[in-house]
Amino acid sequence: xxxxxxxxxxxxxxxxxxxxSGLAGxxxxxxxxxxxxxTTTSTQDSGLLDVLIPxxxxxxxYFVKTIAVGSGQAMSMGQKGEADVLLVHSPAAEEKFVxxxxxxxxxxxxxxxxxxxxxxxxxxxxxxxxxxxxxxKSIAAAGSLFLSRGDxxxxxxxxxxxxxxxxxxxxxxxxxxxxxxxxGQTLSVAAEKKGYTLTDRGTYLAxxxxxxxxxxxxxxAVLLNVYHVIEVNPTKWPKVNAPxxxxxxxxxxxxxxxxxxxxxxxxxYGAPLFFPDAGKKVEELxx
Amino acid sequence: xxxxxxxxxxxxRLLLSLDQEVFAITWLSLQVSGLATIISLxxxxxxxxxxxxTTFPGRNLVVSLINTGMALPPVVVGLFxxxxxxxxxxxxxxxxLYTPAAMIIAQIVIATPIVTGISLAAMQSLPEKLRLQxxxxxxxxxxxxxxxxxxxxxPLLAAVMAGFGGVISEVxxxxxxxxxxxxxxxxxTTATVMETSRGNFEMAMALGIILxxxxxxxxxxxxxxxxxxxxx
Numbered sequence: 001x002x003x004x005x006x007x008x009x010x011x012x013x014x015x016x017x018x019x020x021s022g023l024a025g026x027x028x029x030x031x032x033x034x035x036x037x038x039t040t041t042s043t044q045d046s047g048l049l050d051v052l053i054p055x056x057x058x059x060x061x062y063f064v065k066t067i068a069v070g071s072g073q074a075m076s077m078g079q080k081g082e083a084d085v086l087l088v089h090s091p092a093a094e095e096k097f098v099x100x101x102x103x104x105x106x107x108x109x110x111x112x113x114x115x116x117x118x119x120x121x122x123x124x125x126x127x128x129x130x131x132x133x134x135x136x137k138s139i140a141a142a143g144s145l146f147l148s149r150g151d152x153x154x155x156x157x158x159x160x161x162x163x164x165x166x167x168x169x170x171x172x173x174x175x176x177x178x179x180x181x182x183x184g185q186t187l188s189v190a191a192e193k194k195g196y197t198l199t200d201r202g203t204y205l206a207x208x209x210x211x212x213x214x215x216x217x218x219x220x221a222v223l224l225n226v227y228h229v230i231e232v233n234p235t236k237w238p239k240v241n242a243p244x245x246x247x248x249x250x251x252x253x254x255x256x257x258x259x260x261x262x263x264x265x266x267x268x269y270g271a272p273l274f275f276p277d278a279g280k281k282v283e284e285l286x287x
Numbered sequence: 288x289x290x291x292x293x294x295x296x297x298x299x300r301l302l303l304s305l306d307q308e309v310f311a312i313t314w315l316s317l318q319v320s321g322l323a324t325i326i327s328l329x330x331x332x333x334x335x336x337x338x339x340x341t342t343f344p345g346r347n348l349v350v351s352l353i354n355t356g357m358a359l360p361p362v363v364v365g366l367f368x369x370x371x372x373x374x375x376x377x378x379x380x381x382x383x384l385y386t387p388a389a390m391i392i393a394q395i396v397i398a399t400p401i402v403t404g405i406s407l408a409a410m411q412s413l414p415e416k417l418r419l420q421x422x423x424x425x426x427x428x429x430x431x432x433x434x435x436x437x438x439x440x441x442p443l444l445a446a447v448m449a450g451f452g453g454v455i456s457e458v459x460x461x462x463x464x465x466x467x468x469x470x471x472x473x474x475x476t477t478a479t480v481m482e483t484s485r486g487n488f489e490m491a492m493a494l495g496i497i498l499x500x501x502x503x504x505x506x507x508x509x510x511x512x513x514x515x516x517x518x519x
Contacts, residue, residue, distance in 0.1 A: 007511045041484065045481075050469065065385045067468075082374055239379070
């Protein structure tokens with residue numbers, strides 16, 4: 001037994017350290033100072049929130065719990081009153097969300113754009129095609145592999161809207177595959193399988209070096225990717241932290257943050273990842 | 288191949304430079320999974336021992352349920368714990384969702400059946416006459432339990448390792464109930480998932496290697512105790 005006493009001391013120390021620190025450190029923060037922000041993966045994966053959230057927390061003394069999911073899931077969290085404020089990019093669903101009284105004070109924050117990417121061999125010959133809708137039609141006509149997010153995210157909603165505009169419904173076709181994954185992973189799948197996919201520019205730029213996928217269609221008005229901030233309606237859900245939600249939404253459209261966005265990502269990717277739009281109207285964008 | 292080497296290099300650099308954020312993430316992983324394992328040991332060993340040493344109607348069903356529990360998928364546990372902890376859910380008043388405490392709860396649910404199942408098998412594998420013998424020597428019930436556990440400590444330590452291994456490596460429940468919040472509920476596994484989706488494969492590899500390194504360290508110490516007590 002003697003020889004193992006050292007191990008026992010090590011284990012004993014470790015266990016007591018964990019118990020003591022656990023009791024001291026794991027108590028939940030005060031409720032009224034906590035905000036749950038439900039947002040899309042693109043705002044987190046691009047690193048934008050890592051820059052903004054600490055500033056907000058420092059200035060206003062709130063603690064922000066960022067839950068990065070798809071826009072669809074973010075809105076269903078809002079629908080159940082499980083989030084205080086949303087930062088999402090699925091305009092049609094957002095309008096419905098607000099008109100049903102689930103959210104209030106929907107404000108434009110920023111935009112960037114979606115792009116259609118695919119293998120450089122471009123089997124469906126979409127490079128140079130005039131519109132995105134035509135490009136989608138060519139993919140369908142050629143029966144080339146197309147990867148869909150399939151997860152009700154903002155990107156998925158946009159992709160479905162474009163398919164709807166083509167008048168085709170490829171969802172049951174063999175060449176149309178749903179990954180059910182986030183944007184980064186869907187891009188990796190598209191790269192591995194040499195398929196086409198629709199992506200936001202930010203995620204593509206962040207992953208570009210490992211992918212070998214090319215931008216085949218960009219700059220079309222239909223490809224605009226608009227982010228709004230929405231406060232969850234506190235009259236529906238009394239547990240929602242309304243002052244916190246408003247403070248965060250105000251912060252996102254503040255001059256300070258909007259100025260920050262202009263340069264965010266410029267150094268790393270050569271171009272800004274988001275374009276600030278607070279106070280503008282959606283119709284003015286992309287012109 | 289380059290990626291594996293650069294990932295290894297990055298892991299060493301992060302460890303040696305005592306990177307603050309990585310250190311905090313690693314410590315939280317050990318804290319959450321350590322506490323969850325300790326609590327599940329109390330629950331699991333008592334439950335496993337009780338079921339092993341008693342007979343009651345429906346016992347076979349209970350044993351099947353425990354063994355099924357050993358295969359509980361972490362995401363399913365995560366989903367259920369989330370629904371219970373929602374603000375407007377049955378336990379919402381506690382305000383625990385998206386906290387490390389919620390992760391501990393989910394991990395207890397994952398680890399307890401594992402510990403229970405292995406302790407049950409461990410206690411049942413002891414010769415039945417041993418119990419009678421101990422009692423005949425005048426031991427109290429508590430003394431008998433203590434002696435039986437000492438006798439079964441080899442498989443019981445295996446239960447500790449299996450329980451800890453099950454929770455420190457899971458990601459499905461932690462990301463759902465913890466939310467992977469920077470500086471608060473981000474642990475090694477959830478950070479690895481995030482870095483992968485961000486395309487930072489080198490960082491993801493490094494975090495994975497650090498995780499494996501700590502699992503190895505802990506298992507090395509536990510194995511040492513286990514193997515040394517075997518050769519008396």
